[in-house]
Amino acid sequence: xxxxxxxxxxxLLGCDPFVTEFEDLSNALMYEADSxxxxxxxxxxxxxxxWNIRFGIARFPFFGDSCGDDVILDDDTIEKNMAAIADSLxxxxxxxxxxxxxxxxxxxxxxxDQVQYLLDNTNLNYGCYASMWKAxxxxxxxxxxxxxxxxxxxxxxxxxxxxxxxxxxxxxxGLTQYFYLRRNILKAKIPTLTQGSKDFYAVDVHxxxxxxxxTKQQHIDKxxxxxxxxxxxxxxxxxxxxxxxVPPGSxxxxxxxxxCDGDDYHTDQxxxxxxxxxxxxNFDGEPDILDxxxxxxxxxxxxxxxxxxIHLTHGPSTSYEMNDIKYDRKLDYLFTNGIxxxxxxKTHQAAWELSDHLPVSAVLNVGGE
Amino acid sequence: xxxxxxxxxxxxxxxxxxxxxxxxxxxxxxxxxxxxGLFQPFRYGYSETIEYSVHPLWxxxxxxxxxxxxxxxxxxxxxxxxxxxxxxxxxxxxxAKEGIMGIIAPDFQMPPMLGLSASWLMSKNMxxxxxxxxxxxxxxxxxxxxxxxxxxxxxxxxxxxxxxxNNWGFHTGLDVQKNISEKIGVLVDADLRLLPGLNGNYxxxxxxxxxxxxxxNFRILTGYKFVMGEYPYGSDMRLLPYIPMYETWVPMIxxxxxxxxx
Numbered sequence: 229x230x231x232x233x234x235x236x237x238x239x240l241l242g243c244d245p246f247v248t249e250f251e252d253l254s255n256a257l258m259y260e261a262d263s264x265x266x267x268x269x270x271x272x273x274x275x276x277x278x279w280n281i282r283f284g285i286a287r288f289p290f291f292g293d294s295c296g297d298d299v300i301l302d303d304d305t306i307e308k309n310m311a312a313i314a315d316s317l318x319x320x321x322x323x324x325x326x327x328x329x330x331x332x333x334x335x336x337x338x339x340x341d342q343v344q345y346l347l348d349n350t351n352l353n354y355g356c357y358a359s360m361w362k363a364x365x366x367x368x369x370x371x372x373x374x375x376x377x378x379x380x381x382x383x384x385x386x387x388x389x390x391x392x393x394x395x396x397x398x399x400x401x402g403l404t405q406y407f408y409l410r411r412n413i414l415k416a417k418i419p420t421l422t423q424g425s426k427d428f429y430a431v432d433v434h435x436x437x438x439x440x441x442x443t444k445q446q447h448i449d450k451x452x453x454x455x456x457x458x459x460x461x462x463x464x465x466x467x468x469x470x471x472x473x474v475p476p477g478s479x480x481x482x483x484x485x486x487x488c489d490g491d492d493y494h495t496d497q498x499x500x501x502x503x504x505x506x507x508x509x510n511f512d513g514e515p516d517i518l519d520x521x522x523x524x525x526x527x528x529x530x531x532x533x534x535x536x537x538i539h540l541t542h543g544p545s546t547s548y549e550m551n552d553i554k555y556d557r558k559l560d561y562l563f564t565n566g567i568x569x570x571x572x573x574k575t576h577q578a579a580w581e582l583s584d585h586l587p588v589s590a591v592l593n594v595g596g597e
Numbered sequence: 598x599x600x601x602x603x604x605x606x607x608x609x610x611x612x613x614x615x616x617x618x619x620x621x622x623x624x625x626x627x628x629x630x631x632x633x634g635l636f637q638p639f640r641y642g643y644s645e646t647i648e649y650s651v652h653p654l655w656x657x658x659x660x661x662x663x664x665x666x667x668x669x670x671x672x673x674x675x676x677x678x679x680x681x682x683x684x685x686x687x688x689x690x691x692x693a694k695e696g697i698m699g700i701i702a703p704d705f706q707m708p709p710m711l712g713l714s715a716s717w718l719m720s721k722n723m724x725x726x727x728x729x730x731x732x733x734x735x736x737x738x739x740x741x742x743x744x745x746x747x748x749x750x751x752x753x754x755x756x757x758x759x760x761x762x763n764n765w766g767f768h769t770g771l772d773v774q775k776n777i778s779e780k781i782g783v784l785v786d787a788d789l790r791l792l793p794g795l796n797g798n799y800x801x802x803x804x805x806x807x808x809x810x811x812x813x814n815f816r817i818l819t820g821y822k823f824v825m826g827e828y829p830y831g832s833d834m835r836l837l838p839y840i841p842m843y844e845t846w847v848p849m850i851x852x853x854x855x856x857x858x859x
Contacts, residue, residue, distance in 0.1 A: 246841035297695065299702035300746045335750060339830045364833075365751055369695055370702025373750050373830055406842055 247406055248362035256389035256414055259355035259379075261347035269323075269384055269420045273569060274592040276528075277320050277576075278468035278562055280328040280434070280542075280585035283337050283376055284309045287545040287581055291369055293437075293505070294545040294584070295488035299370045303338040309582065310342060314349040316579050317381075320589050324418070325352060325381040326562075328434040328470045328585075332357060335372035343379045352381040358391035358414040360434060366407055378412060378432045378469070384420035386430075394450055399441040411436060411447065413454055421464075423595065429458050431467035438504040442511045444473065452520050459524075459565050466592055468528070468562035470585060473508065473517050475534035475558055480508040480515050485551060486544050521563055528562035528573040528590030539575045545584040554580045560588050567593045621772060621786075622729040623677040623720035625667055627857070634853035638663070658688040665718075674719035679733070681714040685758070693747070701747050708741025710761045716768070725775060732769035735790075737761035752824040752835045756800040759792045766792040782808045784820075800826030806849075818851040 282290075286309045289296020317325060327346075331337040343355050359377040366374055380386060392413040396405055414432040421428035431454060435447040448471065458465045474480060483493040486506040492498040508514055522531045529539045541560040547553040555577065562573070573590040580586060619626070626632065626642030633639040633653070638661075640650040648665040655661055661683040668676040686709050693701035701707070716733030737760035745762055749755060760766045770788035777783055784806045792798045806820035825834035836846045 244835075245844045246839065247844075291695070298704050300704060302746065333830050335746075335830075338746075364835075367700055368697050369699045370693065370704070372700075372702075403842070 244364075246364045248359065250359075250391060250393050250410055250412070252393045254391045254393075256356040256358045256391045256416065258386070258389060259343050259347055259357065261353045261355075263348075264353040266351050266383060267353055267385075271594070273594055274324065274421060274466070275320070275322040275589060276324045276326070276430075276466045276468065276562060276564075276592060277317070277322040277587050277589040278326040278328075278432070278470075278560055279313075279317075279587035280470040280560060280583060281313055281330060281342075282545070282583040282585065283329050283331040283334065284313060284340070284342055285337065286312075286583060287548065289546050294547075295550060296546050300336050301338075303340075306337050306340060310340065310345050311349065312582050314346055316576070316582060316587065317346065317350045317352070320576065320587065321351065322589060323383045324430050324466060326430065326432040326468050327379040327381065328432070329376060330357065330379045331374075331376045332359075333373065333375040335374065339373075343381070346379075346381060350381070351383065353383055354386045355379055355381045356386050356389035356414065356416050358389075358412045360411045361409045363407060368407065378414040378434055380414055380416050380430050380432050382416075382418060382430065384418050386416040387419055389414065389416040392450070392454060394435070395443060395446040397436060397439045397441065397443045399439060399443070409436075413451055415454065421594070423464060425462075427461075427463040429463060429465040429467075431455065431458070431465055433467070433469035433471065435470070435472045437470075437472040440502075440504060440510050444514065445511060445517060448473065448517050448520075455521075455525070455563075455565070464564070464566050466562070466564045466566070467525075468560070468588065470560050471518065472505075472559055474515070476516050476519060476522070476531055478508070478515070478535050478557065482506040482508075482557060485553065485556065486547070488546075488550075518561070521561070525563040525565055526568050528564075528568050528570075528588060529558075529575070530570070534558050538577070539588075540577075541575055541586045541588060542584060543580075548580075555586060560585055562588055562590045564590075564592055569593050619720075621718070621731065621770075622727065623667070623675045623718040625665060625677065629858040630855060631858065632853060632855040634851050636851055637853055655688075658691060660684045660687075671719060674721045674730070676720075677718045679714075679716040679718060681712070681716075683712040684710070685712065685761070686710050689747075689758075700749055705744050705747040707747065708739050708743055710740070710743065711738045712736070712760060713738075714768075727772075727774045729772040730770075731772075732767070735760045735766045735768060737764055737766075748829065750797075750828050750830065752800070752826065752833065752837070753802070755797060755828055756790045756792060756826060759790075759795050759797065763792045763795040766790060766795075780810050782810070784808065790826075797826065797828040800824060814855050816853050818853065819848045821846065821848060 284306050285301045288301050289298050291297045330342045332341045333339050343357050347355050357379045362375045394411040416430050418428045433451050436443045483503040483506045493503050540555040541558050543553050543555040569591040576587040625648040628642045631641045638650040638652040642648050646667045650663045663681040665677050665679045686707050689707040693705050695703045713736045718731045720729040739761050768790045772786040774784040788802045790800045802824050804822040806818045808816050808818045810816045822837040838849050839846050
């Protein structure tokens, strides 16, 4: 009987999904650093950073999000990039790090588990991870095996980590959607930072970049709903991520500055009038999509300042070589239902070579109302 | 067309090692008899001591040829040697492309490559069960810069192409087949591939097939193939054939035909 069960188990394991789909709510994967340090919280303020690290490929001309046509970076360069990202995180010295586009087992980045790498090479001790793209093999552009997603790293223990599924794009055919990204919100509790009876949460999000339907609205709505639940429970949160949305008052059309050689936009002959991911008025209200966040919560960078050059966080990776642009829009945000020490909020533009997004950090005034 | 060819080739990796009708035993086809299947190579009994085979569909995108030669009996086993040569470069460059069915990243240009394989096969009937033992050496030569990032990290494929990245490897296996009735037979096999030094250095393949012989000239097979092994990303296993979009295993079905040339 035992043998039969073993054989059955082997056969069932052999039938693991080729592409992993997720329930609306599922557990995140938990991580710990090989050796921990500096775990004690001294009741001081809490520093938070958000960073889309572009799976450690820095400004590599990746085919999917720039004017490049490369797919797989060499292992040595990835190691070098990851070491530089780890150094930057150590220099920022945040208590909580919200990461997007982290690879944990992907062909394109030599199967390095980047969550574990960063835990083992920074002063952060605990992590949790939620896949947004997990497949045995993507049969397109040589992508192959992939597992990429959001991660929260922290000096303090994380518990109750949840992966909250975001709606899939509806502007794709069934086959493309099957092999495409499944974006999510990653939420975790940090018991060490509990304030009296109020729990403390970190919430990480990466909203859709390329949808031309209302998927982005759905993602932001779900994000707002998730934060409202924490707020209504009387608990604290720090949150942030790559919202792939520009602040109110921003330019909304980057099609021409993002255009690659041979592309054609804004003409009658163009196959698509706007470039996917470069246009921020795909549906009514998209330019003001972040208003509900700005209105209810404290933003690390005030909305009045969000479009200032010193707070821009993103530029396509090949824009520097093509148009001498390092960053030209803000897509990355931090919010809290507490209070930021606003004078300490910073967009780390010196790190522009390490990703096509820049880290944004802020310091939470713990106990401030 | 490329999609069809690729699917066909993947399927033929699953189906391509059936033993019934003695494809991978030490027994040769009778002289002038040919056999072929949907996914099985075309085999031909050239003489009483030599049999050759080619995969006709592969041939135009991945030229290949195999020759089996009978040898003197050894320890009571019927023995044969088998030699294979394959040139995979045209096919690999076909699938190193942008967009859908870009299995290898377009960054890579695959150099001319040549695969050679030599095997020793020994077969014996014991109490109505046909047993075949086999083993051999694989060599892979790349005549140019073969980037190690260009591997296809999929079951069945990774270790077959791994020999070009590792330059050499071993294979060994065991086939057992028995006729349950006049019309129905069963085949169970296990094959081990070793690529010492490669990141992902072994694979173990096992299959079970039931075959129904309509006549001497036609049969249908069904069953499964199970693959486990070590890959650059770690250990993995899969039951094949597998339909990704439905996330389910389905039984393989193979049709095979044979005739004797007059």
